[in-house]
Amino acid sequence: MKVGFIGLGIMGKPMAAHLIRMGYETYLFDLNTDAVNELKAIGGHACGSNKEVAKNSDVIITMLPAGKHVSLVLFTEEGIASNCKPGTIIIDMSSVKPEESKEFANKLKEYNIHFIDAPVSGGEPMAIEGTLSIMAGGNEEHFNKVLPLLQVMGEHIVHMGPTGTGSATKLANQILVSTHLAALAEASVYASKAGIDLNKLYEAVRSGLAGSAVMDAKMQRIIDRDFEPGGKIETNFKDLGNIQASANTLGVPLPVTNLVKEIFGSEIANGNGGNDHCYIIDFFEKMANH
Numbered sequence: 001m002k003v004g005f006i007g008l009g010i011m012g013k014p015m016a017a018h019l020i021r022m023g024y025e026t027y028l029f030d031l032n033t034d035a036v037n038e039l040k041a042i043g044g045h046a047c048g049s050n051k052e053v054a055k056n057s058d059v060i061i062t063m064l065p066a067g068k069h070v071s072l073v074l075f076t077e078e079g080i081a082s083n084c085k086p087g088t089i090i091i092d093m094s095s096v097k098p099e100e101s102k103e104f105a106n107k108l109k110e111y112n113i114h115f116i117d118a119p120v121s122g123g124e125p126m127a128i129e130g131t132l133s134i135m136a137g138g139n140e141e142h143f144n145k146v147l148p149l150l151q152v153m154g155e156h157i158v159h160m161g162p163t164g165t166g167s168a169t170k171l172a173n174q175i176l177v178s179t180h181l182a183a184l185a186e187a188s189v190y191a192s193k194a195g196i197d198l199n200k201l202y203e204a205v206r207s208g209l210a211g212s213a214v215m216d217a218k219m220q221r222i223i224d225r226d227f228e229p230g231g232k233i234e235t236n237f238k239d240l241g242n243i244q245a246s247a248n249t250l251g252v253p254l255p256v257t258n259l260v261k262e263i264f265g266s267e268i269a270n271g272n273g274g275n276d277h278c279y280i281i282d283f284f285e286k287m288a289n290h
């Protein structure tokens with residue numbers, strides 16, 4: 001099985017590296033040629049365009065910032081749909097709206113191309129370890145065909161149901177991640193102002209009911225003031241917008257998520273969108289004059 005991989009950023013690069021190391025013949029493209037060359041050095045095939053990836057691959061993985069980038073890569077003249085073989089399976093692992101996943105799948109059907117939405121959770125550390133959680137939607141037969149590939153990149157892989165259910169699951173995941181991050185930031189600023197050492201806060205709280213994977217991933221970064229992006233504020237903000245749009249179509253109110261989105265938006269307005277999403281602690285620190 002020849003694999004195409006498009007979108008070699010924070011997440012895509014380590015994910016593609018696992019496939020290459022596992023011996024898959026992997027065809028690579030990103031607008032950032034440095035990322036492509038880095039993977040070429042470990043045995044990947046560097047391509048000069050999305051079209052070249054399309055022509056060489058049986059399965060194509062996309063790991064792009066948002067739905068508009070996926071749409072561009074799939075449906076422009078130089079893109080995937082008009083250049084790959086009928087029967088190709090596209091696995092979109094980007095976080096997009098479920099409505100977008102369904103639209104992509106429907107349009108691709110016209111080309112006899114199959115589509116799986118398979119977004120991920122776990123961030124850069126789990127992408128590097130190859131232990132991502134993967135939530136997939138789409139035809140079960142196609143899912144089973146690409147499952148061995150997903151198993152190279154992830155440890156917990158769940159087929160959620162038809163097209164769009166992977167993306168909807170990821171949005172539910174992002175409600176939890178974003179609100180946890182805001183709660184973690186608020187609690188940290190409170191504790192710090194109360195004279196509590198954050199290392200001790202973490203030690204005391206992590207194994208009780210309030211401990212969480214978000215805390216384990218981000219508390220040390222907050223303590224170390226390490227805000228180099230794993231997941232960027234602007235990427236998380238995109239997810240929050242997608243959650244609002246999708247929930248709106250379902251008539252689901254989002255009182256907590258809406259508030260948290262304002263906090264992320266404020267950090268973007270202040271020029272901090274490129275920082276790691278745990279940098280939203282800045283919002284709480286400024287509010288508390290801390």
Ligand code: NAD
Nearest residue numbers: 007008009010011030031032064065094095123124230231
């Ligand atoms: P990123 O910005 O680091 O990487 C995106 C890559 O896509 C970049 O290298 C960019 O050059 C490339 N790209 C953009 N347009 C392109 C095009 N037309 N053709 C080819 N390449 C193009 O983003 P990321 O953090 O790796 O996130 C990727 C996706 O994964 C997003 O949808 C994000 O929501 C999701 N995600 C991210 C994390 C995280 O912690 N970073 C965790 C889970 C899911």
